[in-house]
Amino acid sequence: xxxxxxxxxxxxVPKQRxxxxxxxxxxxxxxxxxxxxxxxxxxxxxxxxxxxxxxxLLFSFVMGGAIQIPGAEASSDTYTQFLMAGIFAQxxxxxxxxxxxxxxxxxxxxxxxxFRSLPMARSAVLVGRTLADLVQTAFTLLVLxxxxxxxxxRIHEGFLKALGAFGLLLLLGYAFSWxxxxxxxxxxxxxxxxxxxxxxxFPLTFISNAFVPISSMPGWLQPIAYxxxxxxxxxxxxxxxxxxxxxxxxxxxxxxxxxxxxxxxLIIMAVFSWLSVRKYRSAVG
Amino acid sequence: xxPAIQAENLVKTFGDVRALDGVSLDVPEGTxxxxxxxxxAGKTTTVRVLxxxxxxxxxxxxxxxVDVLKHPNKVRSLIGLSGQYAAVDEYLTGRENLxxxxxxxxxxxxxxxxxxxxxxxxFNLTEAADRTAKTYSxxxxxxxxxxxxxxxxxxxxxxxxxxxGLDPRNRLALWxxxxxxxxxxxxxxxxxxxxxxxxxxxxxIAVVDHGxxxxxxxxxxxxAQIGGERVExxxxxxxxxxxxxxxxxxxxxxxxxxxxxxxxxTVPVSGGAKVLADVIRELDTRSIEIDDIGLRRPTLDDVFLxxxxxxxxxxxxxxxxxxxxxxxxxxxxxxKQAVAAGKDA
Numbered sequence: 323x324x325x326x327x328x329x330x331x332x333x334x335v336p337k338q339r340x341x342x343x344x345x346x347x348x349x350x351x352x353x354x355x356x357x358x359x360x361x362x363x364x365x366x367x368x369x370x371x372x373x374x375x376x377x378x379l380l381f382s383f384v385m386g387g388a389i390q391i392p393g394a395e396a397s398s399d400t401y402t403q404f405l406m407a408g409i410f411a412q413x414x415x416x417x418x419x420x421x422x423x424x425x426x427x428x429x430x431x432x433x434x435x436x437f438r439s440l441p442m443a444r445s446a447v448l449v450g451r452t453l454a455d456l457v458q459t460a461f462t463l464l465v466l467x468x469x470x471x472x473x474x475x476r477i478h479e480g481f482l483k484a485l486g487a488f489g490l491l492l493l494l495g496y497a498f499s500w501x502x503x504x505x506x507x508x509x510x511x512x513x514x515x516x517x518x519x520x521x522x523x524f525p526l527t528f529i530s531n532a533f534v535p536i537s538s539m540p541g542w543l544q545p546i547a548y549x550x551x552x553x554x555x556x557x558x559x560x561x562x563x564x565x566x567x568x569x570x571x572x573x574x575x576x577x578x579x580x581x582x583x584x585x586x587x588l589i590i591m592a593v594f595s596w597l598s599v600r601k602y603r604s605a606v607g
Numbered sequence: 608x609x610p611a612i613q614a615e616n617l618v619k620t621f622g623d624v625r626a627l628d629g630v631s632l633d634v635p636e637g638t639x640x641x642x643x644x645x646x647x648a649g650k651t652t653t654v655r656v657l658x659x660x661x662x663x664x665x666x667x668x669x670x671x672x673v674d675v676l677k678h679p680n681k682v683r684s685l686i687g688l689s690g691q692y693a694a695v696d697e698y699l700t701g702r703e704n705l706x707x708x709x710x711x712x713x714x715x716x717x718x719x720x721x722x723x724x725x726x727x728x729x730f731n732l733t734e735a736a737d738r739t740a741k742t743y744s745x746x747x748x749x750x751x752x753x754x755x756x757x758x759x760x761x762x763x764x765x766x767x768x769x770x771x772g773l774d775p776r777n778r779l780a781l782w783x784x785x786x787x788x789x790x791x792x793x794x795x796x797x798x799x800x801x802x803x804x805x806x807x808x809x810x811x812i813a814v815v816d817h818g819x820x821x822x823x824x825x826x827x828x829x830x831a832q833i834g835g836e837r838v839e840x841x842x843x844x845x846x847x848x849x850x851x852x853x854x855x856x857x858x859x860x861x862x863x864x865x866x867x868x869x870x871x872x873t874v875p876v877s878g879g880a881k882v883l884a885d886v887i888r889e890l891d892t893r894s895i896e897i898d899d900i901g902l903r904r905p906t907l908d909d910v911f912l913x914x915x916x917x918x919x920x921x922x923x924x925x926x927x928x929x930x931x932x933x934x935x936x937x938x939x940x941x942x943k944q945a946v947a948a949g950k951d952a
Contacts, residue, residue: 347710352711354707355699355703358698362739432690432691432692432693432694433694433695433696435688435690436688437711439686440708440711441683441712442683442713446711
């Protein structure tokens with residue numbers, strides 16, 4: 323090892339950032355790190371893509387002909403139009419698993435001690451993680467939209483509204499990745515975090531308007547499905563894509579789907595980011 | 608000189624375990640304190656408290672003149688920490704790891720880049736700079752981790768078992784780096800299980816057990832307390848034992864012990880490997896045939912046996928709960944490490 327003596331003590335004093343600027347800067351540094359990791363482990367991105375693509379193909383070709391959408395003939399093409407908003411929304415919520423596994427992994431490695439011993443914003447580790455997941459989700463959505471286009475899905479309300487729909491989806495995905503962060507902090511083993519991150523998403527995404535019309539569900543289940551935050555986003559996307567088949571169900575959350583979707587996402591984000599940051603501060607003991 | 612690290616009566620309990628039971632210590636500026644103790648003694652917990660990773664139940668600590676409990680973030684900008692397991696991101700390259708740490712120390716991107724380059728060079732990682740840390744050997748990772756702790760040239764450094772699990776060559780290389788840092792004025796708190804390491808690097812040693820500092824002094828003082836090094840010779844022929852004793856006499860610093868049946872002679876000496884070489888030469892000159900010879904140094908086990916009456920095979924509480932996967936390799940054996948002394952050097 324070469325000995326270089328000019329590495330003397332008392333070098334440049336680092337500049338001090340405060341408050342929001344510090345948090346944003348540090349979060350961005352951590353997000354860059356997570357995005358780099360993703361390019362080094364492309365399997366994660368690839369497998370993250372395969373699941374929704376498989377769902378699109380299976381649902382539209384296998385089940386499409388059998389599912390009756392009110393106000394339309396049961397046909398595979400009609401169902402594809404109906405289905406896509408549901409698949410998009412399911413895809414963004416599945417980002418939960420990535421966030422929970424990633425954070426659980428970080429917590430089990432010594433790296434988190436490095437972060438905690440640095441003069442950086444406490445929340446940056448989590449914000450950086452969720453931001454990186456958001457980028458991955460956006461990429462997945464883009465690929466998925468192209469596949470959907472391939473199987474006949476179309477938008478009918480113009481480009482801007484479609485962009486708005488994707489905005490709603492990303493907002494929901496970002497809110498859900500904070501749920502994933504909390505799970506990752508609570509579970510503390512990457513394997514457990516992956517299953518814990520996914521398991522509750524199945525009832526959540528299936529008790530909704532994503533794959534079948536809510537009116538076909540038993541009466542006691544319908545209010546739950548209508549008020550499901552997930553249903554609101556799906557309905558809002560159908561409206562904005564122009565994929566609504568027949569009339570929108572005459573219940574308040576479906577009639578005001580965009581508003582309900584945004585409010586739900588903001589509530590989830592606020593609650594779970596607060597819980598996660600609190601948990602992170604006290605987690606490593 | 609004012610202490611750069613000062614801890615006063617630190618207490619920390621995890622459930623029923625009193626990990627720290629009133630630890631007090633001070634490290635004068637520009638010196639090295641070796642915190643010596645077995646697994647579970649409280650070494651890592653002490654470091655975690657002093658580096659703001661853990662809040663003690665009671666007690667106080669000041670690092671580089673800043674109160675650790677009141678201004679943790681200020682302390683963080685003045686310290687460097689390198690732990691037992693290399694805290695680097697294995698999917699980032701060496702360069703990216705160091706640059707990230709620099710940016711998180713609030714350096715500008717350009718400064719962080721330049722500093723990363725400097726450190727890579729210093730730690731002989733330039734060639735591996737653009738490979739992911741996953742491909743690094745254990746020694747390289749440890750070097751990268753130490754480099755990360757040096758990004759801002761911190762005035763106070765904490766090294767938690769920096770060489771545990773490293774092979775002798777890498778251990779020696781790290782020791783050289785650490786010595787350079789100290790020469791440049793860094794105040795250092797170093798935890799170790801190896802007496803030899805504390806002996807070489809630390810000005811002062813604090814022996815920790817069951818969350819308490821049970822002895823404090825220079826390496827020589829502690830060694831004097833537990834007895835110094837000894838040469839052990841096993842003579843091949845029984846009728847040469849007395850001649851071997853005569854050959855050893857000039858080097859003896861005390862009464863030799865002789866086990867007739869095993870033809871083993873143990874003589875207290877001082878002077879380390881050089882004495883061993885002299886003894887071997889002397890025995891050779893007198894044509895005394897030997898089966899085995901070695902320099903036995905007091906080990907951590909000896910320190911513990913003499914200070915506490917129990918061996919170092921204590922409970923492993925310290926590494927159990929937290930970030931798993933600590934390496935526990937290579938505690939020096941009690942027996943003669945030193946026929947191999949030449950290999951280490």
